[in-house]
Amino acid sequence: MKPAYSLIMDYVKNKILSKELKPGDKVPSENELAKIFNVSRLTARKALENLEYESMVTRIQGLGTFVASAQEPLKGRRIGVLITNYQDTRASMLFGIVRTLQKFSMDVIPFNLDAFLANPFHEEKMLRELLKLGIKGLIIEPRITSLSDTLLLNLIKENFPVVFVDRMIEGFPQVPVVFSDNRNGGQLIGKHMKKHHVKNVLFVTEESFDVSSVKERFEGVRDEITETTWKMIGDFDKDFEVVTEMVKKEDIQAVFFCNDYLAIRGITYLREYGKGIPEDIAVYGFDNLRASIYVHPRLTTVHQDFQAMGELAALQLVKIFLGESFKFEERIPVSLVVRESCGCNK
Numbered sequence: 001m002k003p004a005y006s007l008i009m010d011y012v013k014n015k016i017l018s019k020e021l022k023p024g025d026k027v028p029s030e031n032e033l034a035k036i037f038n039v040s041r042l043t044a045r046k047a048l049e050n051l052e053y054e055s056m057v058t059r060i061q062g063l064g065t066f067v068a069s070a071q072e073p074l075k076g077r078r079i080g081v082l083i084t085n086y087q088d089t090r091a092s093m094l095f096g097i098v099r100t101l102q103k104f105s106m107d108v109i110p111f112n113l114d115a116f117l118a119n120p121f122h123e124e125k126m127l128r129e130l131l132k133l134g135i136k137g138l139i140i141e142p143r144i145t146s147l148s149d150t151l152l153l154n155l156i157k158e159n160f161p162v163v164f165v166d167r168m169i170e171g172f173p174q175v176p177v178v179f180s181d182n183r184n185g186g187q188l189i190g191k192h193m194k195k196h197h198v199k200n201v202l203f204v205t206e207e208s209f210d211v212s213s214v215k216e217r218f219e220g221v222r223d224e225i226t227e228t229t230w231k232m233i234g235d236f237d238k239d240f241e242v243v244t245e246m247v248k249k250e251d252i253q254a255v256f257f258c259n260d261y262l263a264i265r266g267i268t269y270l271r272e273y274g275k276g277i278p279e280d281i282a283v284y285g286f287d288n289l290r291a292s293i294y295v296h297p298r299l300t301t302v303h304q305d306f307q308a309m310g311e312l313a314a315l316q317l318v319k320i321f322l323g324e325s326f327k328f329e330e331r332i333p334v335s336l337v338v339r340e341s342c343g344c345n346k
Contacts, residue, residue, distance in 0.1 A: 201252065206258070
């Protein structure tokens with residue numbers, strides 16, 4: 001008699017081979033399979049791990065297991081990737097993209113946008129290079145300047161397979177997008193601010209509210225603490241004297257920086273200005289970059305799962321190629337990471 005995990009493997013394989021489950025479809029979870037076969041979750045997990053080893057499925061942490069059995073139709077296709085910050089936490093986004101597309105025997109050509117953010121024509125130049133290299137699809141982290149990238153806009157209008165990752169920009173035609181649940185991240189920060197009875201809050205962003213992540217983070221925290229007085233610095237040009245002056249003028253009790261890079265620098269400037277963190281001002285960030293644990297005090301922030309973001313963006317592209325149905329918006333769950341900068345003792 002076959003062991004239980006083999007029976008589970010046969011069950012899932014039959015659903016895939018009969019096309020009841022198609023490439024990119026979600027496979028029943030460990031808990032669901034354990035209940036169906038009246039076995040432990042560990043037995044179900046072993047079955048799914050073996051199926052992944054056989055390249056029948058791909059597992060995305062925190063999201064589930066998906067069918068990944070159609071390598072041949074996609075084999076050798078080149079996919080261009082235009083994202084920023086290879087050197088920090090977002091390197092895991094690229095890893096997730098590569099890891100997933102390799103399971104479908106596709107090749108990845110990544111370009112780093114960091115050096116070209118100020119000039120949209122450089123983005124367009126990189127995209128032309130990728131097209132010369134024969135890419136058949138694109139995963140890109142769009143910026144406000146991307147609205148001036150006429151080549152990208154034309155590709156989208158011509159139904160070239162494009163998936164946005166990490167954010168959506170107002171003004172673009174509808175494009176499949178995979179991003180964090182930024183609104184919930186803002187809500188988590190807002191709920192935590194309530195515990196500290198914060199009344200006057202400053203929100204600081206270096207990008208405009210046309211960027212979905214910026215808008216949703218602010219709206220999430222604002223909607224959670226409705227009785228709080230809000231001040232805002234938008235399109236911030238990294239002149240931290242503006243922040244310190246606002247803190248002094250408005251008697252700010254907490255600053256929510258839209259990302260960890262700003263928050264880490266903000267803590268340094270506020271301390272140089274003579275403000276105790278968190279004694280005088282609480283500070284919150286968003287991203288959970290590695291550097292957030294090395295600043296003093298350590299930063300309270302929201303963790304984003306960049307690897308899952310990359311994996312799901314790649315899976316979206318696979319579904320487009322195979323003509324399978326997909327959601328135009330996929331949101332990755334986030335979590336609050338509480339450290340000392342908010343006033344908690346950890």
